[in-house]
Amino acid sequence: MASDPKVDAYIASRAEFARPILTWIRARFHAAVPEVEETIKWSHPFFTLGGRPFANMAAFKAHASFGFWNRQANETGKEGEAMGQFGRIESLADLPDAAEVERLIREAAATLGEGKPARPRAAPKGEVEVPPELAAALAGDEAARATFDGFPPSCRREYCEWIGEAKRPETRAKRVGEAMAWMREGKRRNWKYENC
Structure with missing residues (x-):
């Protein structure tokens, strides 16, 4: 497991209820996709694959959250409750079991970049009229x-x-x-x- 010390520091600085949740989520990512990389972006732990944003997790005063960058890949119905696709996570009981979360992570990794519309090329500008x-x-x-x-x-x-x-x-x-x-x-x- 390639861990980033900044993510370790983030988890250690969170509320006591959040530390086991974040540690568990982090372990699920590394178990499901061993090549996942960790970093801190926008003040939250982020997971990337091949330099591309993949997922993030965060802890707040009374809840934690995590979700995938490509939100359409794994909709859970709890998207509007909090940041991410799994709503407000106040304990590990609010999450699916480890096997299910790892399956969702593998699915999201497999579809990373799919469905992203190709950026249209700008039409070349013609020669300008000289004043x-x-x-x-x-x-x-x-x-x-x-x-x-x-x-x-x-x-x-x-x-x-x-x-x-x-x-x-x-x-x-x-x-x-x-x-x-x-x-x-x-x-x-x-x-x-x-x-x-």
């Missing part, structure tokens, strides 16, 4: 134009949006002047924040 003021300035400056053309689309977009969002002509002219000076030096729009 007329910037286009005119670039036409008359070969060095700045070469830098601008050599930038990836995101860098060109930053300059174009920055100039295009200016409402007053004076502001646009000032931004075009700054942009041209920076591009002559080969600098991106946010060059001040690079390599910080």
